[in-house]
Amino acid sequence: MLSNKVNIEKLKQSETSTLTYGSRYFSEPIPKYEMPKEGMPPQAAYRLIHDELNLDGNPNLNLASFVTTWMEPEADLLISENNGKNFVDNDEYPQTEIIQNRVVNMLARLYNVPEDCNFIGTSTIGSSEAIMLAILAHKWSWRKSREQKNLDISRPNIVIGADVHVVWKKLAKYFDVELRMVPMEDGDYILNANKAEKYIDENTIAVGVVLGTTFTGQIDEIENLNDFLENLKENEGWDIPIHVDAASGGFVIPFTEPNFKWDFRLSQVRSINVSGHKYGLVYPGVGWLIFKDEKYLDDDLVFHVNYLGGVIPTFNLNFSKGSSMILAQYYNLLRLGYEGYFKIIKNLLEITNYLGDLLVKTNVFELLNPKLRLPIIAIKIKKEFQDFFTVFDISDKLREKGWLVPAYTLPENAENIAVLRIVIKENFSREMADLLINDLNIIFKEYKDKIGNKKESNKPLINIF
Ligand SMILES: Cc1ncc(COP(=O)(O)O)c(C=O)c1O
Structure with a gap:
């Protein structure tokens, strides 16, 4: 973390940890900011870190975080059995990838993907990575379509409400996209077509909406925005996709309000993200990104890496990542089923x-x-x-x-x-x-x-x- 970097520069190498359990394990003080010359017994290392972590808050009283703090013992077992598996080594661990794809299938169907669509998707580290990947894909599609028509491609923008998570601001900066943020108003904290209208134009690569905002848990008027974009497509010929940030709501609304239309039932909704580690009920970090159809993800963005004996298609920001949380997501989906999620939510x-x-x-x-x-x-x-x-x-x-x-x-x-x-x-x-x-x-x-x-x-x- 950046703030740590500042601190680290100020730290004195000579500083040491206090001598806890001194007589039992530690005859020498333990340096805090440089690697100790010699190691220590596993019990000692465990104790030292375990005790220091007592200073953290209690996850069970953490009403701040959206992230899952408890899973069943069987899930814990599955997680610890698979901690050593790098997900990207799918030539070595093909079954793990097959399981990931089963989860993508389950989610695409939970989000009512039309029968005639060839949906695709991937696991991610969380919703942030998923949102970044989705908007990159929409930027690519926008650029290709404008290039084909010989139109200017220098000023892509995204339109979102000020109710979005910080990752949207981040991605606009990282991927050089103009951020058009519709401000909130006192007493009115969600986005709709009326408010977004004047921000949208032919350079809008996507409209981002939220199913359960980080600030108030409310839901943007997605169907109303979809109607507006459908009209725009008919009248102006601009085919602007909607990306739904369902980080929290993607594991809530399908169970509690199955008839509420926010997902792939809406024509302009082309991609959806959800955090497995929020109401997907898995520990951090796992998220999911689903595209309604493979045509919305340009093949240019999928890298086919020849690695460890096979060619692996990858569409992720990071290369290596753990497999455990992907498997834990599958565990929950099997263990709970629709009925189980419904009851918990x-x-x-x-x-x-x-x-x-x-x-x-x-x-x-x-x-x-x-x-x-x-x-x-x-x-x-x-x-x-x-x-x-x-x-x-x-x-x-x-x-x-x-x-x-x-x-x-x-x-x-x-x-x-x-x-x-x-x-x-x-x-x-x-x-x-x-x-x-x-x-x-x-x-x-x-x-x-x-x-x-x-x-x-x-x-x-x-x-x-
Ligand atoms: C609406 C929304 N989008 C995106 C994110 C980022 O998700 P993650 O922490 O899974 O990267 C959050 C996190 O709270 C969120 O609430």
Whole structure:
């Protein structure tokens, strides 16, 4: 990480780790910033690192991350059995690749790919890699089609809402594409055709939409944008693809709202990404990218590498990667099936609604996303309390109690709104929701005393229950 780089330059080589378990294992201090001259017994190395990691937050109380923190023991076993397999060595591990392709098939069908399409897809390290690959492919298609018509190819752009994840900004910079970001508005945090219209033109290589935004868990108006792009195709001849960033929603909405159209049923939706390590219920890092048809991925971008006894087609940013999480994804799909995912997600949504109701009941918070379609709660503090405490205060105080609940401001145009976001995952039970509310009540008691909570003096009233 870059910030570490700065620190590393300042570190003194002579600095050492404290002598934990000194008399048992370590007769010499352990250098922290240079490789020790001699090794140590495995138990000692394990202990040293294991104990240091106790300073990290508890993953079970991590309501910040979307990423899976628990899997079944059988999945853990499968993962540890396959940690040594490099996925790219598919001449040596052909079955692993076959399994990856089965997952791609399952997902393409889950996303209602039309029967007459030759879909293709790949596993990735996460949604970020998948989104980058998808937009590269759309850039290639746009350029080829314009070259054939002798049109200018110097100014490609992508159109997205300010509600997108940072990876979209990154890719615009990395791949030299103009970023046309439609700003958010207070109280309105999603993209639709009305707002996007003036940003789209013949140089738009793709419109990016989100199925479950990182900020509020809401869903862009995908069908409405698709209708708009269909009209544009008819009237202007511009065939602009939609890429759906279904990082979170891709393992939620197909189970909870199967009739809601956001996927390959829509004509302009040409590619979809999903994070296996979010509601795919696999540890980090695995993501998936599916193209509706192979014609949307120019063969120019697929490198055929002659390696370890076979020719391997690769379309990825990285070469080597582990196989375990791909296999763990397959495990979940087999183990849970449609029914199993449906039950888990339904349960998560019930707990989300339960906690959402309790948070509103405190009279302190307002939900930014009252219709909870994903297990994500985004709350802001009601106006009348904003002079007394902020979401950042609440986040800090919750952290003192072990809870990791991030506070942040919304992007461009709505940056005056500060929110707390809670992501409900499989390990978060109703009991834990009650415990969180209990801890909030303790925090609120302090504030209540400060505010001097008297109804008759028109002071804001915190509801402690
Ligand atoms: C909507 C959205 N897109 C993309 C990403 C990036 O996904 P990943 O962490 O799998 O690279 C995230 C991560 O939270 C996300 O919420």
